[in-house]
Amino acid sequence: MKDKYIFRTGVLLIFLFMFTSLFLGMDTCLAQEMGEAEILEDSLAQPPAPPTNVVAKDAPNDNGHALLVTWTLSADDGVGRNNVVSYQILRSDSPEGEFEVRGLVPAGENIFSDEGAKEKEDANYFPPHKDFYYKVRARSDGIFSDSEVSAPAQAYGQWYHTGKTPVLFAVIIFSTFALVFITVARKGKELYIRPLAGIEAVDEAIGRATEMGKPILYILGLGSADMIATIASFTILSRVSKKTAEYQTPILIPCCDPIVMAVAQETVRAAYLEAGRPDDYKQENIYYLTSMQFAYVAGVNGIMIREKPATNFYLGKFYAESLLLAETGSLAGSIQISGTDEIAQIPFFVAATDYTLIGEELYAASAYLGREPVLLGTLKGQDWAKALVMIFLILGALAATFHFQWFLNLLKVQL
Amino acid sequence: MKLFDRLLAIDRRIIFLLVAIAVTLPLFSKTILHIEISPMVKGVYDAVNNLPPGSKVLVTFDYDPASAPELQPMALSFFRHCFSKDLKVIIMGLWPQGPIQANIALEDVFRIPEIKAKNLKYGEDYVNLGYMAGNEVVIQRMGSDIQATFPVDYSGNKTSELPLMKGIKNFDNIDFVYNLSAGYPGTMEWVQFAVDRFHAKLGAGNTAVQAPGMYPYIPRQLVGVLGGMKGGAEYEIIDKHPARAVSYMLSQGVSHAVVVFFIIIGNLAFFATRGKRKTSE
Amino acid sequence: MSTNLGVWIAAFLTLGIMSFLYKDNPIYKFCEAVFVGVSAGYWFVTEYFTVFLPKVWDNVETAINVLQAEGRMDWFHWSYLLGGILGVLMLLRLVPKIGWISRWPLAVIVGTTSGLWLINYLVSNAMVQVRQTIIPLYVAGNLNASIGNIIIVVGTFCGLIYFFFSKEHKGVFGGAAKVGIWFIMITFGASFGYTVMSRMSLLIARMDFLVGTWLGLLK
Numbered sequence: 001m002k003d004k005y006i007f008r009t010g011v012l013l014i015f016l017f018m019f020t021s022l023f024l025g026m027d028t029c030l031a032q033e034m035g036e037a038e039i040l041e042d043s044l045a046q047p048p049a050p051p052t053n054v055v056a057k058d059a060p061n062d063n064g065h066a067l068l069v070t071w072t073l074s075a076d077d078g079v080g081r082n083n084v085v086s087y088q089i090l091r092s093d094s095p096e097g098e099f100e101v102r103g104l105v106p107a108g109e110n111i112f113s114d115e116g117a118k119e120k121e122d123a124n125y126f127p128p129h130k131d132f133y134y135k136v137r138a139r140s141d142g143i144f145s146d147s148e149v150s151a152p153a154q155a156y157g158q159w160y161h162t163g164k165t166p167v168l169f170a171v172i173i174f175s176t177f178a179l180v181f182i183t184v185a186r187k188g189k190e191l192y193i194r195p196l197a198g199i200e201a202v203d204e205a206i207g208r209a210t211e212m213g214k215p216i217l218y219i220l221g222l223g224s225a226d227m228i229a230t231i232a233s234f235t236i237l238s239r240v241s242k243k244t245a246e247y248q249t250p251i252l253i254p255c256c257d258p259i260v261m262a263v264a265q266e267t268v269r270a271a272y273l274e275a276g277r278p279d280d281y282k283q284e285n286i287y288y289l290t291s292m293q294f295a296y297v298a299g300v301n302g303i304m305i306r307e308k309p310a311t312n313f314y315l316g317k318f319y320a321e322s323l324l325l326a327e328t329g330s331l332a333g334s335i336q337i338s339g340t341d342e343i344a345q346i347p348f349f350v351a352a353t354d355y356t357l358i359g360e361e362l363y364a365a366s367a368y369l370g371r372e373p374v375l376l377g378t379l380k381g382q383d384w385a386k387a388l389v390m391i392f393l394i395l396g397a398l399a400a401t402f403h404f405q406w407f408l409n410l411l412k413v414q415l
Numbered sequence: 416m417k418l419f420d421r422l423l424a425i426d427r428r429i430i431f432l433l434v435a436i437a438v439t440l441p442l443f444s445k446t447i448l449h450i451e452i453s454p455m456v457k458g459v460y461d462a463v464n465n466l467p468p469g470s471k472v473l474v475t476f477d478y479d480p481a482s483a484p485e486l487q488p489m490a491l492s493f494f495r496h497c498f499s500k501d502l503k504v505i506i507m508g509l510w511p512q513g514p515i516q517a518n519i520a521l522e523d524v525f526r527i528p529e530i531k532a533k534n535l536k537y538g539e540d541y542v543n544l545g546y547m548a549g550n551e552v553v554i555q556r557m558g559s560d561i562q563a564t565f566p567v568d569y570s571g572n573k574t575s576e577l578p579l580m581k582g583i584k585n586f587d588n589i590d591f592v593y594n595l596s597a598g599y600p601g602t603m604e605w606v607q608f609a610v611d612r613f614h615a616k617l618g619a620g621n622t623a624v625q626a627p628g629m630y631p632y633i634p635r636q637l638v639g640v641l642g643g644m645k646g647g648a649e650y651e652i653i654d655k656h657p658a659r660a661v662s663y664m665l666s667q668g669v670s671h672a673v674v675v676f677f678i679i680i681g682n683l684a685f686f687a688t689r690g691k692r693k694t695s696e
Numbered sequence: 697m698s699t700n701l702g703v704w705i706a707a708f709l710t711l712g713i714m715s716f717l718y719k720d721n722p723i724y725k726f727c728e729a730v731f732v733g734v735s736a737g738y739w740f741v742t743e744y745f746t747v748f749l750p751k752v753w754d755n756v757e758t759a760i761n762v763l764q765a766e767g768r769m770d771w772f773h774w775s776y777l778l779g780g781i782l783g784v785l786m787l788l789r790l791v792p793k794i795g796w797i798s799r800w801p802l803a804v805i806v807g808t809t810s811g812l813w814l815i816n817y818l819v820s821n822a823m824v825q826v827r828q829t830i831i832p833l834y835v836a837g838n839l840n841a842s843i844g845n846i847i848i849v850v851g852t853f854c855g856l857i858y859f860f861f862s863k864e865h866k867g868v869f870g871g872a873a874k875v876g877i878w879f880i881m882i883t884f885g886a887s888f889g890y891t892v893m894s895r896m897s898l899l900i901a902r903m904d905f906l907v908g909t910w911l912g913l914l915k
Contacts, residue, residue, distance in 0.1 A: 117584070167819055174818075194864045225802060226809040259805075262789040262798060292735030294481055298713065298728040305720045319598050320481075320624060320894075344624045347888035350881075358880065364861045383862045389826055390856050396830035397849045403832075411827040413819055431717050438896065439903045442914055484901030485894060511742045548747045551812065607816035611824070623894035627887050631825055642890065644897040666900045667893065674892060 056153035064157030163414025182377030221316025245275035326352035458639025476513030482597035545569035
């Protein structure tokens with residue numbers, strides 16, 4: 001009996017304890033929840049701390065239609081109440097006036113570029129030299145707080161773009177090299193250029209054509225008269241046509257561009273005059289074929305097969321037709337000298353022609369043959385610029401290996 | 416040695432004939448080769464795939480019919496990708512025949528059932544601004560004002576009145592530029608002007624001749640390059656719509672095998688007979 | 697087989713040009729002449745409708761209309777006439793006595809292009825490329841990247857040595873130049889391979905046209 005009583009009391013006590021714990025626990029949880037809810041409600045109800053230190057200033061390196069706005073992040077952005085969702089940037093043209101929204105950035109960011117159009121008719125026209133006031137609004141799900149209004153700021157254009165300073169230095173350095181060496185060349189000083197295999201073969205190739213009594217075919221490429229490769233080719237053409245005038249070997253120059261044809265005629269006429277054989281100059285040998293790439297190739301291939309020139313020169317700007325020309329010339333049994341700065345076409349010329357001037361060697365060849373002070377001086381200037389690049393490269397790579405970014409920062413350009 | 420001498424003296428017309436057979440016979444087969452996707456092609460695909468619907472894509476057609484076999488399949492698959500993602504396409508060309516090639520690609524893409532079902536409207540979903548002479552100066556001018564550069568479109572409509580062109584001022588309003596190029600003016604000019612000067616985001620489709628020259632521009636100036644027909648095939652595979660470029664890959668592979676075979680035996684014959692030639696000299 | 701006349705003409709021209717692979721023949725000569733002539737005519741028409749008309753004619757017409765309607769000079773549209781005048785001056789090359797005048801528009805073209813290209817080429821093809829080649833020679837924990845970076849830097853450096861024209865290729869300098877030309881030739885070989893692929897692609901498309909579109913043998 002006593003045992004049953006103790007047992008029942010014990011069970012009752014256990015249940016009582018359980019219910020009490022449960023009640024207390026709920027109470028605690030509730031209290032906790034209530035506490036969190038209170039805290040949550042508290043924070044939801046409270047707007048985030050406003051951003052501070054709003055500064056508006058002219059956006060650098062632009063045309064005067066933008067202002068840069070920066071601020072210190074709200075104290076509740078990522079810390080504190082951690083309830084900032086985004087920042088709205090508002091602008092007015094007076095501190096007490098109506099503010100309009102100019103942009104939105106996510107929480108964590110503290111910079112905004114307020115840009116507009118430069119045309120007055122444009123709806124988003126941004127007038128320069130006009131005071132604007134900014135304030136930044138920290139937002140959090142429908143509630144927000146505004147910063148103090150900033151000091152006035154005006155947008156104005158810059159005459160000089162500081163991000164392009166490396167380009168300025170590069171142009172000055174390169175131009176200085178070129179001008180110094182042009183001056184030196186004009187004074188008559190001998191400027192050394194290393195021998196180029198293709199150039200040494202030019203005279204031999206012209207001689208071969210003379211012996212065989214066959215014409216020389218000179219192809220200036222598909223470039224226009226303003227392209228560097230074409231201009232270099234004109235210089236070499238001058239030298240080649242002077243030799244053909246002396247040897248009385250016909251030279252055929254089918255052209256792809258009417259202006260190139262005009263310049264080629266001028267060049268060859270001058271060369272024949274210089275050689276003392278103006279009467280041997282035949283304008284009909286320098287003619288316009290067509291401007292369409294593959295039609296031009298078809299025409300030149302026909303000339304090669306029919307005229308069977310002893311020597312072919314391919315010097316200038318070439319594209320997909322390079323191998324077609326070189327292969328047909330090889331079929332016709334011509335000795336072929338080629339040169340282009342089109343990297344993609346050089347492999348074909350290397351494979352199918354006897355001598356190839358690779359890339360810049362074409363420009364060097366024109367300087368070597370023409371011996372004009374401007375060409376020689378420019379080539380020398382380029383060499384010194386290349387030397388500078390090589391030094392930069394090696395020092396920069398070594399510096400980068402040891403995590404020094406100085407060289408990289410030096411070459412950083414913002415256009 | 417006699418065999419090697421004969422190999423060196425082989426008539427080129429036999430090689431031409433074998434290459435023609437190597438190219439033609441696989442066209443009759445339906446076999447599709449396995450194609451690996453290169454990072455260069457993936458760069459372009461991902462750049463387009465990450466654009467939200469409604470983004471403006473400028474597609475420039477800088478090639479003529481001579482390069483169409485390589486670039487037209489790329490154009491078609493790019494259009495398919497853009498329209499399937501509801502991107503807005505603005506077409507132009509720096510080559511005279513470029514916009515014509517664009518219209519041909521549009522006709523082909525509108526035959527695809529899923530694209531046809533979208534009922535895309537000219538002026539709202541796509542426009543063709545046509546050809547503009549001036550080469551890189553055109554790109555430079557577009558950096559200031561696209562509508563002033565193209566006052567009328569390919570059909571003579573005023574550009575300012577086209578709904579798609581409203582709000583398009585310059586490259587700041589273009590989300591992605593895709594250049595199909597066969598030479599000059601082409602990708603290099605777009606890199607120099609649109610990217611380096613006006614900070615456009617650029618992807619390119621080039622002929623295989625040009626493509627290696629564009630690799631130095633990746634990834635800072637170019638997001639990626641589709642090189643030749645193989646690049647077009649990779650794009651079709653990654654977009655899960657194999658089409659013409661993929662079907663041509665078997666011919667491409669077999670013809671390459673024939674060329675490699677002749678290069679190997681040619682070189683073997685050359686080196687084998689070199690001693691004999693030196694002796695005779 | 698196609699019944700479209702245009703397809704047959706295209707097929708005839710394709711086969712005519714391809715016949716050159718066997719040997720030169722009258723059909724090739726005919727096709728070549730047709731191609732050259734049509735392309736020259738097409739080019740003229742294209743230039744007229746895409747360059748002369750919109751750039752010169754339309755602008756001058758607008759300027760004249762403004763002058764007649766509003767009585768003021770629209771200098772913006774009149775300025776396009778300057779381009780037209782320069783173009784005419786180029787044509788004076790055909791008159792031997794005053795052909796020298798054509799040097800002026802040529803000078804404008806060369807000068808403008810140089811100015812336009814100078815900065816862009818310098819930045820895009822030189823400065824940015826040099827910057828991208830300044831890479832660490834040793835990348836901690838990544839042997840492949842280290843080897844790759846060394847190859848890039850050595851290749852670029854030696855390639856530049858090869859194109860240095862002020863010193864003869866002898867001794868150590870000559871050795872570096874030889875390394876450079878090896879790099880260059882390997883690059884050319886890769887480029888050659890890529891270009892062969894390009895040519896094959898064009899041939900595949902042509903064969904597809906002949907066998908598929910013209911003869912209708914492909915489905």
